[in-house]
Amino acid sequence: MRTIKPGMCVVTALAVAALAAGALASQGAPAADAGVQIDQYAFLPQRITVKPGTTVTWTNDDDAPHTIASSAKVFKSRPLDTGDKFSFTFTTPGTYAYFCSVHPQMTGTVTVEPASGAGAGP
Amino acid sequence: MTSDHDEARGVSRRKILECMTWAGTGVLWTVAGGVPRSTGIIAEATAAEPAGLTFLQISDSHVGFDKPANPNALGTLEEAVNKIKALPVKPAFIIHTGDITHLSKPSEFDDADRIISQARFDVHYVPGEHDVLDEDVKLYRDRYGRGTKGAGWYSFDANGVHFIGLVNVVDLKAGGLGNLGNEQLEWLEGDLKGRAASTPIVVFAHIPLWSVYPAWGWGTEDAARALGYLKRFGSVTVLNGHIHQIMQKVEGNVTFHTALSTAFPQPAPGTAPSPGPLKVADDKLRSVLGITDVTFKRGQQRLAIIDKPLQG
Numbered sequence: 001m002r003t004i005k006p007g008m009c010v011v012t013a014l015a016v017a018a019l020a021a022g023a024l025a026s027q028g029a030p031a032a033d034a035g036v037q038i039d040q041y042a043f044l045p046q047r048i049t050v051k052p053g054t055t056v057t058w059t060n061d062d063d064a065p066h067t068i069a070s071s072a073k074v075f076k077s078r079p080l081d082t083g084d085k086f087s088f089t090f091t092t093p094g095t096y097a098y099f100c101s102v103h104p105q106m107t108g109t110v111t112v113e114p115a116s117g118a119g120a121g122p
Numbered sequence: 123m124t125s126d127h128d129e130a131r132g133v134s135r136r137k138i139l140e141c142m143t144w145a146g147t148g149v150l151w152t153v154a155g156g157v158p159r160s161t162g163i164i165a166e167a168t169a170a171e172p173a174g175l176t177f178l179q180i181s182d183s184h185v186g187f188d189k190p191a192n193p194n195a196l197g198t199l200e201e202a203v204n205k206i207k208a209l210p211v212k213p214a215f216i217i218h219t220g221d222i223t224h225l226s227k228p229s230e231f232d233d234a235d236r237i238i239s240q241a242r243f244d245v246h247y248v249p250g251e252h253d254v255l256d257e258d259v260k261l262y263r264d265r266y267g268r269g270t271k272g273a274g275w276y277s278f279d280a281n282g283v284h285f286i287g288l289v290n291v292v293d294l295k296a297g298g299l300g301n302l303g304n305e306q307l308e309w310l311e312g313d314l315k316g317r318a319a320s321t322p323i324v325v326f327a328h329i330p331l332w333s334v335y336p337a338w339g340w341g342t343e344d345a346a347r348a349l350g351y352l353k354r355f356g357s358v359t360v361l362n363g364h365i366h367q368i369m370q371k372v373e374g375n376v377t378f379h380t381a382l383s384t385a386f387p388q389p390a391p392g393t394a395p396s397p398g399p400l401k402v403a404d405d406k407l408r409s410v411l412g413i414t415d416v417t418f419k420r421g422q423q424r425l426a427i428i429d430k431p432l433q434g
Contacts, residue, residue: 041338041396063189063399065225065255071296079255081225082189099296102251103397105339107297 033057036108038066038080038100043108050090052115057087069101076101175281178206178213178243179326179414181363182383184252185234186224191399192407195224195385199237201432202384202413206241213415214280216243219363219381220250220291220328226261235265249274250328250364251291259292275306277313283418284317286310288327290342300329300342300364307344311351322357322418324425330362332371332378335391340365349376359425361416365397368429379427382412408433 031053037044038060050056058068060080068077068086074096077086090096090112100106180202187195206216218238223230231253238245247266254262259273270276273289288310290300302310314323325331331348333341342348352358358376366383367390386399387410394400402410412431419426 041398079225101294103339104294104296104298
């Protein structure tokens with residue numbers, strides 16, 4: 001069972017807020033970027049939903065190296081040392097599961113919404 | 123530590139083991155007639171008569187690591203090597219249970235080689251996940267892969283003991299633990315076939331082959347199959363690294379033991395939100411880093427395993 005520290009909650013809330021702001025800003029415009037923080041062997045937030053065309057950037061804030069590897073081998077980062085970043089632009093709607101290939105207990109998903117107006121899922 | 127009566131001794135022994143976990147001694151392994159034995163305190167091993175076979179385990183050097191938990195991991199590796207050079211009983215060889223480097227960089231492998239070779243012993247390696255960060259595991263295999271199969275597994279014999287180095291850090295699956303894979307398991311089955319059940323076996327791999335704490339990835343998905351092949355042997359010792367702390371478990375004829383790191387400690391399972399480098403007070407660091415000394419003696423069932431901290 002994972003203990004959630006107050007600091008982590010704040011970070012998550014900020015990330016969610018950033019996403020919400022991004023979503024607002026992106027109405028009718030190119031998708032805004034989104035960020036995922038890697039902290040304490042976890043992806044924060046673990047699940048994000050973005051619009052097609054969004055570039056997601058992962059930042060490693062841990063003292064250990066991590067990777068971002070798509071389970072379906074759609075994308076894979078080089079090993080990220082502390083402070084390193086990896087970005088991937090999601091254009092096709094769908095749910096992308098990923099994990100850290102060094103510490104496979106670390107998992108996350110990026111869900112790309114259908115293009116605006118469409119209601120059906122992928 | 124002294125004790126006046128049996129009851130006190132029982133408590134003290136427990137206490138010693140408890141202290142060992144946190145004091146971070148090295149591990150001296152003695153293979154004695156088949157089954158590994160932990161003598162617990164260094165003095166006992168030093169006093170012991172010359173043993174059949176003594177070897178040394180070092181682990182998790184993380185050369186290149188320079189974060190607050192230990193800004194100079196190369197320096198503490200050198201201290202460990204100096205400790206090995208000063209041992210009164212010279213080991214026959216060293217095994218390194220992986221995470222030689224922190225980021226699989228050529229310069230990190232070079233630095234590790236430069237320091238470890240100063241001990242002037244043969245070193246048998248298995249990789250940790252930090253040593254195989256390049257996609258095709260080329261950097262590790264170019265240096266240590268000669269005579270090995272797959273990602274670097276192999277076996278050898280010394281003084282009647284059969285040693286098996288396994289790789290459980292490649293091709294890891296999402297949400298999973300360490301992984302040996304079918305090809306390596308088939309090789310293991312064949313490697314053990316035809317060997318007398320009385321042959322003492324020492325298995326070494328990076329990630330523990332028992333479920334230490336799966337939530338942190340501290341276990342190996344398909345270890346049960348490997349242990350199944352080892353079941354008929356009278357003495358099996360499994361040496362691992364990865365968790366940077368000493369833990370021991372005995373299950374039937376199998377003794378599991380994990381070693382200290384020479385670079386930095388990690389939290390005990392469940393005592394922190396996640397695994398990872400643990401910052402301790404500067405003057406405490408060397409008491410939670412160390413090496414492991416193992417001795418095998420013919421006619422005795424267990425190996426003597428002695429953990430030796432860099433300091434304390």
